[in-house]
Amino acid sequence: MEALFATTTGILAASGLYLALRGRTFPVVVGLTLLSYAVNLFLFSTGGLTTDGAAVISDGAGKYADPLPQALVLTAIVIGFAMTAFSVILAMRVRGDVGSDHVNGNRVDEPREDKS
């Protein structure tokens, strides 16, 4: 199960990064979102993978899931949304002002391979 979980996180991270390295804004934003899912899953798993753990303190409960990573990830999800929103709207603004959706801010909206 651990290997499965880790592999999934890795594949999500790889896909996210590949998209984040693209040259157009929308795939980059999608990539960052995907990357943040991977990171959230990763962070969440640092508390261990608990099956059927209790989420709420009660007398009869057996083992509890680690609450700390959950609290961290909960805010991370919301902040991740804010980040996605900001970057995608920045991308829209750039397209409006510059006329191109290339991340390097190329003014002319035509294919260009940047030198690097």
Added chain:
Amino acid sequence: MSLLLIVLLPLLGSLLPLLGSNQRRHQCALLTAVMPLIALLVTLRETPGVLAGDVPRLAFSWVPALGLDLALRLDGLSLLFVLLILGIGLLIILYARHYLAEADNMPRFYAYLMLFMTSMLGIVMADNLILLWMFWELTSLSSFLLIGFWSHQSAARKGARMALAVTGMGGLALLAGFILIGQIVGSFDMQTVLDSRDVILADPRYLPALLLVLLGAFTKSAQFPFQFWLPQAMAAPTPVSAFLHSATMVKAGVFLLARLHPALAGSQEWLYLVSLTGLVTMLFGAYFALIKLDLKTILAYSTVSHLGLITMLFGLNSQMAVVAGIFHILNHATFKAALFMTAGIIDHECGTRDIRKLKGLWRYMPMTTALATITAAAMAGFPLLNGFLSKEMMLAETLETPLLGGLAWLIPALATIGSILAAAYSLRYVRNTFFDGKPRELEKTPHEAPFPMRLPVLVLAIVCIIVGLFPAFIATGLLTAAANAALTMPAPELHLSIWHGFNLPLLMSAIALVGGLMVYVLRQHLFTFHRQFPSRDSLAIFEGAVQRLVRFTQWSIDTLENGSLQRYMLWVVISALVVSGMSLMGIETLKGELAIQEADPLLIVGAAITCFAGLATAFLHRRRLISLIMLSVVGLMASLAFARFSAPDLALTQLAVEVVTVILLMLALFFLPQKTPKESSASRIVRDVLMAAGFGGVVASLNYALLTRPLNSISDYFLEHSVPGGGGHNVVNVILVDFRGFDTLGEITVLCIAGIGIYKLLNRLRLFMPSSDSEGRPWSPDRYPMILASVSQSLLPMALLVSVFIFLRGHNAPGGGFIAGLVTAVALILMYIAHGVEWAQQRLSFQYQPIAVAGVAIAALTGVGSWVFGYPFLTSAFGHFHIPLIGDVELATAMLFDLGVYLTVVGATLMILANLGKVTTSHRPSKQKEKA
């Protein structure tokens, strides 16, 4: 206390001249002189005690964490320098009063001068290395102001900049050296450092520390190869040169050598580095002093030469040599300050300093001639004057040195050559200026300068003579006290006298004077010889180097920061890969000792779907809508994963956020190109795939390694204290609103700021609105689907009720402000989608920005509220509420905080989406008009 006065009075004095005005120059000069005069009197009152062997010290703790104390001391060495600085400083104030022209801003000049005086006093009296360094840098800064005082002249600006660059760079090296010494010794306290010589010399860090300190001292004292800034600094007004470049600023370097002599000297490294640098500088400076044509440049090179002499003496690791060095500091300060002032008088009265034009000035200014002759003779080392004594001591010391072993005779021989050159340039300075025919091509007829301008020179010349005639009576006490401070053991007994009998040093002195005369007579041959060399302008070379440095920096910036986001991303990823890859290689096995849990079929299917959707998002990215749908599948699966692994709060949050994110991205996609053009080259794709695969591999390995290792979590604390300490059974929520409430406050603030930022980004945004999709199919003309409209409307109260329910139970069951806020936001957004922005805005006629801001404010005020009851920020209370008529109710203040979170989430989310939605409508009416 009096120690503090000596430093602070001149500092106060730097403000006083600003009270005066340029018109009333007497008053301005008098105002300036008051404070240093008092400081001098205070010093003189301390003098008998210091000469008797007391070392008054004073310390206030300043920044204890850095080992920085405001600590001052007045030992013999400090005393000698304080007397020099204040004494010559007062003479300079008098001289400058008559030197400065009407157009010069006198108050500003005096203010700079006093600032410089303060920093110089600080250097010599500092009892803490860091404090010393601070004053050291202050001298660099204030000398920059003084050298560049005539800022309308290009030469002054460039000279000042060069002096600042060289001495400032040396200052930074000095700081590094001091920090190393401080680490070796464990303290920056001067006395502790001076007492720890054995520790310092034995430490492997001794050599780097020594090199750095010497770099600082040599740049300041214009030692070879850093001598070039001093002649360029001659663009300064002459009083500045007379003060900075004879008695003070350049002496700071040799002062430092004397000050740290007890701590750093005695090693072979010190012997060779310091004495050879000094020797080379002495010869170099003396040669150029003989060649140059400008009076002040001649004096500048002679200063370089004399500083080299002093440096060499400090380097010889001999006690008597240190005494001789200190003695020469004193003597050089007196005759060189006087000579600079005569050069200033000549410049002032003749309008030129070119030695070729000046001749026979004795007819016009007899007194200046006499004074210049006396002081130049002192510089040449003529008997019965002070320069003779210290120079003879120097020659005697070079005979004793073990330096260079079998070639040790070279040192006295070279020192004698230096003295010959000194005698020659001194003779040239006097004879070519004041005698040897009549002046030619002078712009004005020279006459004697006003007496107050000659008075300081007179005073210094008298000092030269008195010290020369009665050395034992005048100088012994001060010298012994100063040498005691610069030596680890009591200074050797001094026998200062003019006549020591016929001996080798006397012979060398005689050779120097006779040889100087001969060199002077034959100087034309030397000049002819020198003309063969191409002339090198150090200013041009320096400026060229600065320009090259600037160009290199510009080139580096342009290369590194080329505006390509892709490249920045690549470098960030590569660094992350390297760092985490290295640490992964550091662990022995990937799998830890924890037992592996069995995977059930459902989980395998879930993981497969997630992986497929993730990969599809990446591979289909050029078809953006499909990519987005795949992304939403990943989000949904993540939500299920949270639910599967006992995190209901996360599952709810992820689900709600997922909905909002996809709506947002769909809306944004409407305004962006529907497809990504094919533009990445094959090699680029291979590179990115490799990077991504490497990154994914590292992430997966890290995750696996982490999951299979036992966990040492601090969560037990939260589990234990959640109910008794936070009054809530849902630990996640209690952590968010109570234990780590401050973090949450920060996070909702970020959310709110992001919302406001987006609001501003969307302001006046004009975007092209496509009327058809990428395939060319027109968008559906049906504005809003009927079914969705009616269902959403009936769902709204239910959804709001659910969100209130989730909010209220959040403290004890899965839920809370974040989730409730998202649910509310989703319900409201559904109204926008179903009915359009205009419809929704008519009914929801309020702004969302104030809601988000109010949310943050409520959360912050809840935190502040605990101050009122005397608790730290954000301390929560629960169960202590008595509401009249209803009775005791168990309520936590955390609930109020959570309300703030709720409002921020609702406000920010709607601020983002509703404002984005508005962009779609703002164009529509005009579009319809176009159609019509």
